[in-house]
Amino acid sequence: xxxxxxxxxxxxxxxxxVAVIGAGxxxxxxxxxxxxxxxEVHVYDKLPEPGGLMLFGIPEFRIPIYRVRxxxxxxxxxxxxxxxxxxxxxxxxxxxxxxxxxKETVDFNEIRxxxxxxxxxxxxxxxxxxxxxxxxxxxxYPALEYLFRIKSAKLGHMSWNSIPPVQGKHVMVIGAGHTAxxxxxxxxxxxxxxxxxxxxxxxxxxxxxxxxxxxxxxxxVRWLELTVPARIIGENGKVVAVExxxxxxxxxxxxxxxxxxxxxGSNFQIDVDYVIFAIGQTPTPPFSEDVGIATDRKGxxxxxxxxxxxxxxxxxxxxVVTGPSKVGKAVLDGLNAxxxxxxxxxxxx
Amino acid sequence: xxxRVYHVDYNLCIGCxxxxxxxxxxxxxxxxxxxxxxVTGIPIPIACRHCERAPCMNVCPAxxxxxxxxxxxxxxxxxxxxxxxxxxxxxxxxxxxxxKLKAVTKCDMCADRRELGMAxxxxxxxxxxxxxxxxxxxxxxxxxxxxAEKIARERISGLNLEGTGMLL
Numbered sequence: 001x002x003x004x005x006x007x008x009x010x011x012x013x014x015x016x017x018v019a020v021i022g023a024g025x026x027x028x029x030x031x032x033x034x035x036x037x038x039x040e041v042h043v044y045d046k047l048p049e050p051g052g053l054m055l056f057g058i059p060e061f062r063i064p065i066y067r068v069r070x071x072x073x074x075x076x077x078x079x080x081x082x083x084x085x086x087x088x089x090x091x092x093x094x095x096x097x098x099x100x101x102x103k104e105t106v107d108f109n110e111i112r113x114x115x116x117x118x119x120x121x122x123x124x125x126x127x128x129x130x131x132x133x134x135x136x137x138x139x140x141y142p143a144l145e146y147l148f149r150i151k152s153a154k155l156g157h158m159s160w161n162s163i164p165p166v167q168g169k170h171v172m173v174i175g176a177g178h179t180a181x182x183x184x185x186x187x188x189x190x191x192x193x194x195x196x197x198x199x200x201x202x203x204x205x206x207x208x209x210x211x212x213x214x215x216x217x218x219x220x221v222r223w224l225e226l227t228v229p230a231r232i233i234g235e236n237g238k239v240v241a242v243e244x245x246x247x248x249x250x251x252x253x254x255x256x257x258x259x260x261x262x263x264x265g266s267n268f269q270i271d272v273d274y275v276i277f278a279i280g281q282t283p284t285p286p287f288s289e290d291v292g293i294a295t296d297r298k299g300x301x302x303x304x305x306x307x308x309x310x311x312x313x314x315x316x317x318x319x320v321v322t323g324p325s326k327v328g329k330a331v332l333d334g335l336n337a338x339x340x341x342x343x344x345x346x347x348x349x
Numbered sequence: 350x351x352x353r354v355y356h357v358d359y360n361l362c363i364g365c366x367x368x369x370x371x372x373x374x375x376x377x378x379x380x381x382x383x384x385x386x387x388v389t390g391i392p393i394p395i396a397c398r399h400c401e402r403a404p405c406m407n408v409c410p411a412x413x414x415x416x417x418x419x420x421x422x423x424x425x426x427x428x429x430x431x432x433x434x435x436x437x438x439x440x441x442x443x444x445x446x447x448x449k450l451k452a453v454t455k456c457d458m459c460a461d462r463r464e465l466g467m468a469x470x471x472x473x474x475x476x477x478x479x480x481x482x483x484x485x486x487x488x489x490x491x492x493x494x495x496x497a498e499k500i501a502r503e504r505i506s507g508l509n510l511e512g513t514g515m516l517l
Contacts, residue, residue, distance in 0.1 A: 001475070001476055002473035002474060003474075005371065005473040005474055006375075008465060008466060008467055025476075029474075061502060062363045063363070063476045063477055064477070067476055067477070067478050068476065208390065209386070209390015209391070210388075210389040210390060211387070211390045211391045212390060214389075326364075326365050326366055327366070327476055328365045328366025328368070328369060329366060329370065331370045331371065331474070332370035332371075332373070332374060335370070335371070335374045336374070
């Protein structure tokens, strides 16, 4: 990926310094735009390598690892971008998925003082976990952490021993979006004996689409539609089974999809060793206390038409603004934000 | 200059929409490559394929469609009369009527970028490497390499993985 696709060579420097927090698709595309305008860019990321979910979440058979690596290497070698990896920018204490590699923490307000402009592109690194009994048992994973560990081992940042040993085991993935599909597929590839996919609606409502679900079924994944986990059953602190409740579809909800209604007394159990929750993620801005940057009730950073937050000179882009989306949407948001930053830095609106 | 091919591979597309984003970013919000989803959710990117024997070029009554020295099929919007015959014969439904220009437009394989020695923006940014640009033999070589990987993956995932460890 040539993030600096807008130019061929490095232009003469403007002398302005920009910090980009988060090296995912939004942050790297914005970096590409800004270096093509001659700004000096420093990119901060808590992971040991730039790339964000393109490297640490999405399976290799979808996005080849070398594509992302060539991209950020060009930014570093040709365009002089400084990458601060393993560095978490934060204000206030908070644990998120993917924090395993943090070697250093930098105060958010310090960054603000050091740079002429700041872009927040930290994405959505916290997975929802259902509020049911047994989610604290050993063997329960948020999908992002599960995928993140698998990709970290493939990338050489973690040993294979850090991956949940699902080989020969039974795995249940909850959800039917792209993350759920990827978690199920990776489980199959790791040699899990049985992989279940539980979804509270039907295949027709599955966010990943019927085609992806059918592909999984062909690979032996057991598709349990119209089911919702009621509780996770453990023994000696470890997962041994999941109790599912059957659902029926009722009236449409605010999303326009028919609402799943659990059926009383329809509970049944399935023996599993691992439960992976892929039921959505929430934004993870680099602050957990009030720094004057407004967020909405879903935790998304609020920005104006210029992609600027409620603090002058601090911009935001990507999933941390829009909520979980797609690589391409994050790329466009990053480019648009970078364009606004450039105009602002040059003294315009 | 030598012939260049621009190839969008439908099997490698993951539907992330990066191509659409970068194309619309450099074309004032109008992308010349667009992803469509089938009812079962399969993403299909639709873009000009710059055909060797382009039906649009043959049918255009105004002679507004020509090929440049690298083989890109290009519409001269000044000559275009807006009859949409090109759209009628295009096997991929690509040509698009632009209300402001009062002419048909489409992908020009990033003509201005190629002049500066750069590849089309979508091919440079596609994370899945599903968009290829280059000399025909180079493009074909990389497609075969990717296909070989895919065949291997299908074969491995069809086998019982017991005892093979975490080779994948």
